[in-house]
Amino acid sequence: MSRKRKGIILFFGIGLMSLFFFCFYVKIEKNGTIEVMKQMDKIQEGTKIAITFDDGPHPYYTEQLLDGLKERDVKATFFVTGEHAQLHPDIIERMNEEGHLIGNHTYSHLQLSKSNRQEYKEQLIKTNEIITEITGKEVLFVRPPYGTWDKTLEKDLNMFPVLWTVDPLDWCSDNVACIKKKIMSEVGENDIILMHDSYASTVTAALQVIDELQEQGYEFVTVDEILFD
Numbered sequence: 001m002s003r004k005r006k007g008i009i010l011f012f013g014i015g016l017m018s019l020f021f022f023c024f025y026v027k028i029e030k031n032g033t034i035e036v037m038k039q040m041d042k043i044q045e046g047t048k049i050a051i052t053f054d055d056g057p058h059p060y061y062t063e064q065l066l067d068g069l070k071e072r073d074v075k076a077t078f079f080v081t082g083e084h085a086q087l088h089p090d091i092i093e094r095m096n097e098e099g100h101l102i103g104n105h106t107y108s109h110l111q112l113s114k115s116n117r118q119e120y121k122e123q124l125i126k127t128n129e130i131i132t133e134i135t136g137k138e139v140l141f142v143r144p145p146y147g148t149w150d151k152t153l154e155k156d157l158n159m160f161p162v163l164w165t166v167d168p169l170d171w172c173s174d175n176v177a178c179i180k181k182k183i184m185s186e187v188g189e190n191d192i193i194l195m196h197d198s199y200a201s202t203v204t205a206a207l208q209v210i211d212e213l214q215e216q217g218y219e220f221v222t223v224d225e226i227l228f229d
């Protein structure tokens with residue numbers, strides 16, 4: 001082989017090896033950057049968030065939701081109506097046994113007004129009694145339907161109102177992607193998410209949101225842990 005040919009082979013050989021090492025280096029760098037970005041996306045481990053479900057229990061969707069929560073070891077808060085609790089005491093019992101917090105959402109989903117204060121109060125008391133009879137626990141939290149509340153009721157009944165900070169309006173859309181997007185774009189530390197366990201789309205969206213937020217490092221807790229810790 002002539003010296004010239006040897007020179008050409010050596011030249012291309014070194015060139016190819018350099019190219020190989022350059023690509024390898026870029027790949028490592030790129031992966032490293034992605035890893036750093038992933039780390040930045042994570043929030044501090046154990047950051048709290050609460051997911052709440054109103055208007056139930058529903059005979060089918062609530063059970064489906066409870067199965068999903070159990071699989072993920074998530075504790076939620078359920079604000080049930082007395083009417084529905086009376087119809088499905090077995091589901092209330094299951095919620096309680098599986099560590100969820102049960103709150104009051106009036107007996108018949110009554111909105112407080114100037115003219116029905118007494119009836120409203122009676123509905124809260126009646127619903128507390130229904131829940132306590134099933135769980136053996138005192139009911140301390142109330143989610144007032146439509147968010148209408150009167151502060152003087154807190155002293156009268158020794159109950160705390162629990163509103164919400166993230167409302168995806170899941171009751172007016174069956175579009176899982178939309179419900180999920182709304183929550184994910186707003187949610188953060190110590191937020192209280194409002195949902196309704198009476199729809200298939202809510203159950204699917206809630207479980208998907210939980211998976212994503214758990215992946216980010218959030219811990220799901222019942223509302224008392226957000227309000228009093």
Ligand SMILES: [Zn+2]
Nearest residue numbers: 054055145146
């Ligand atoms: Zn409601």
